Amino acid sequence: MLAIDAIGVTKVYRSASQPAIKDISLRVEAGKIFTLLGRNGAGKTTFVRMCATQLLPTSGTISVLGYDAVRQAKHVRDLISIVPQEGRPLRALTPWDHVYNWLQIRGDSKSAARDKTEVMLRKLEIYGARDSPAMNLSGGMKQKILVAMAMATDAQLLFLDEPTIGLDPVSRRQVWTAIKDWKSKGGSILLTTHYMDEAEMLSDYIVIIDKGMIIAQGTIQELRKVIPQNIRVDIARDTLDVDTLKSYGSVVDTGAGMLRIFTFESAVRELSDLALRHNLSFTVSSVTLDDVFVYIMGNGIIDDQNARD
Amino acid sequence: MPETSLLPVRQVLLIAYMTGVLWLRRNPMSLVFTAISPFSLLFVLFVVSGGQYIHFAVAGSLVMALVGYGLALGQDISFYKTEYKVQDVFVASPVSPLTYMVGLALSELLFGLPALLVLATLVVYFGSVFSIPLLVATILLIWGAMSALGFFLSSHMLHMRNATQVISFVNVILAVLPPVFYSMDVMPDVLRPLAYAVPTTHASLMLQDIMGIPTPADWSLEFGFAIQIAYLLAFITLAKTKALWREN
Ligand SMILES: Nc1ncnc2c1ncn2[C@@H]1O[C@H](COP(=O)(O)OP(=O)(O)OP(=O)(O)O)[C@@H](O)[C@H]1O
Numbered sequence: 113m114l115a116i117d118a119i120g121v122t123k124v125y126r127s128a129s130q131p132a133i134k135d136i137s138l139r140v141e142a143g144k145i146f147t148l149l150g151r152n153g154a155g156k157t158t159f160v161r162m163c164a165t166q167l168l169p170t171s172g173t174i175s176v177l178g179y180d181a182v183r184q185a186k187h188v189r190d191l192i193s194i195v196p197q198e199g200r201p202l203r204a205l206t207p208w209d210h211v212y213n214w215l216q217i218r219g220d221s222k223s224a225a226r227d228k229t230e231v232m233l234r235k236l237e238i239y240g241a242r243d244s245p246a247m248n249l250s251g252g253m254k255q256k257i258l259v260a261m262a263m264a265t266d267a268q269l270l271f272l273d274e275p276t277i278g279l280d281p282v283s284r285r286q287v288w289t290a291i292k293d294w295k296s297k298g299g300s301i302l303l304t305t306h307y308m309d310e311a312e313m314l315s316d317y318i319v320i321i322d323k324g325m326i327i328a329q330g331t332i333q334e335l336r337k338v339i340p341q342n343i344r345v346d347i348a349r350d351t352l353d354v355d356t357l358k359s360y361g362s363v364v365d366t367g368a369g370m371l372r373i374f375t376f377e378s379a380v381r382e383l384s385d386l387a388l389r390h391n392l393s394f395t396v397s398s399v400t401l402d403d404v405f406v407y408i409m410g411n412g413i414i415d416d417q418n419a420r421d
Numbered sequence: 422m423p424e425t426s427l428l429p430v431r432q433v434l435l436i437a438y439m440t441g442v443l444w445l446r447r448n449p450m451s452l453v454f455t456a457i458s459p460f461s462l463l464f465v466l467f468v469v470s471g472g473q474y475i476h477f478a479v480a481g482s483l484v485m486a487l488v489g490y491g492l493a494l495g496q497d498i499s500f501y502k503t504e505y506k507v508q509d510v511f512v513a514s515p516v517s518p519l520t521y522m523v524g525l526a527l528s529e530l531l532f533g534l535p536a537l538l539v540l541a542t543l544v545v546y547f548g549s550v551f552s553i554p555l556l557v558a559t560i561l562l563i564w565g566a567m568s569a570l571g572f573f574l575s576s577h578m579l580h581m582r583n584a585t586q587v588i589s590f591v592n593v594i595l596a597v598l599p600p601v602f603y604s605m606d607v608m609p610d611v612l613r614p615l616a617y618a619v620p621t622t623h624a625s626l627m628l629q630d631i632m633g634i635p636t637p638a639d640w641s642l643e644f645g646f647a648i649q650i651a652y653l654l655a656f657i658t659l660a661k662t663k664a665l666w667r668e669n
């Protein structure tokens with residue numbers, strides 16, 4: 113069973129000359145966490161909103177849980193739940209008001225709604241603030257209300273458009289736990305995020321889009337292979353000669369006076385000696401999704417030839 | 422799961438509860454403001470006419486208040502859509518656009534309840550208790566039509582700037598120009614068909630009728646009902662098909 117089966121989907125907004133989504137085809141397996149990555153304006157929200165029956169595609173077909181998202185939207189809507197990008201809770205309503213009433217609107221009985229609301233508010237740690245009007249809550253807590261509303265339902269497919277934006281590190285982990293719980297109950301998720309650690313932590317499959325087109329996709333392991341080396345070394349730029357560094361691998365300017373060299377274990381010792389000789393701080397770690405993303409976007413790369421293979 | 426056929430009713434009530442009752446419970450003062458505003462014109466007309474004009478003023482104020490709730494609904498809907506993304510959450514859910522609209526319209530009615538009760542009581546006072554069913558029907562017809570119109574217009578109020586322009590324009594067309602606050606008698610003959618083409622004219626005439634004011638010879642209650650029901654259906658169709666639910 114596929115959660116989403118998009119074939120040749122294109123979206124041109126009426127006021128735009130360029131398509132926001134260009135001929136995208138992708139399949140989201142049910143029971144999996146599928147993540148869309150891409151720079152601002154890449155078309156993530158546009159794609160998500162078309163799948164979630166909020167926006168009509170200009171062409172192509174999208175089938176969601178076996179139903180056509182355009183012609184059978186009613187069936188789709190019974191089975192999905194969303195966290196919109198940049199949503200806000202209603203000012204005068206409390207977290208409890210939002211989740212408890214929303215569950216009843218979606219068809220739960222009072223008692224079921226009460227139980228589910230309590231569980232979700234506790235899971236996201238906003239139970240303590242359950243009776244405070246949203247206008248008196250912090251930005252992150254407001255965001256959690258929207259996440260709680262979507263995740264307390266028993267929809268089959270969840271659309272999360274940047275769900276952890278503005279959340280502190282602890283809160284983000286609470287949302288991650290909720291997402292994993294959702295998946296363990298057999299639910300499917302289409303996630304967008306700008307946090308690469310989040311994508312790395314959660315995703316079963318990742319699609320990277322740019323200017324409305326898919327430019328890379330795969331599991332995390334597969335995407336990591338986009339960068340030929342497996343180790344990265346960060347060194348303060350200082351007086352170092354970039355050409356010397358290039359002989360160890362690809363060099364990326366990460367800004368703030370730092371350089372990053374993608375290389376192999378074999379070169380780590382030499383690089384650390386180099387750094388120590390120049391009395392520069394350095395760190396060694398494995399290549400992350402963040403590197404892959406920046407690498408694919410082609411930003412900041414000083415040299416992408418691999419001098420030492 | 423409650424019985425599926427009743428779910429839309431429950432949804433309407435819950436939406437009205439969330440956006441109306443709960444809101445009012447936390448902001449009771451807002452009720453005072455919405456309660457007072459429909460009486461401003463009534464007051465002016467009453468004073469200027471030395472009390473003579475009270476029937477027209479009551480009928481006009483009631484109709485204008487209901488037009489106002491419909492337009493306020495449009496504004497709220499566009500606000501909920503753009504500022505809160507509430508509508509996004511509702512679109513991608515089992516709630517139908519009509520349910521959403523009626524729920525919010527009901528909550529709008531709740532805000533207007535104090536003023537409506539006072540104005541309706543005045544109508545009954547000048548008329549009779551036997552006209553209460555007719556009065557309620559008149560109110561529901563125009564409330565339904567204006568709410569549907571408001572929902573339709575909400576798509577055109579997405580930017581707060583032209584929202585105020587749209588609102589005052591529609592308000593002039595529906596509540597100021599047609600004989601809502603004044604007698605059909607002063608309307609030149611050539612303009613009468615135009616006046617009859619506006620649903621609020623008929624709502625006001627019905628209220629005038631209830632209060633015992635003579636209505637034009639070429640008008641009847643059935644005629645008034647027919648036009649208003651036609652508008653109600655037309656506006657609901659417009660709301661269902663043309664209001665922004667799924668965007669394109
Ligand atoms: N309603 C709209 N009308 C016209 N153009 C739009 C509309 N919404 C988005 N766009 C355009 O479509 C493109 C994709 O936007 P979209 O919101 O899907 O990007 P995104 O990947 O979600 O970005 P972000 O990471 O910033 O949220 C952008 O160029 C944007 O300007």
Ligand SMILES: [Mg+2]
Binds near residue numbers: 156157273
């Ligand atoms: Mg987006």
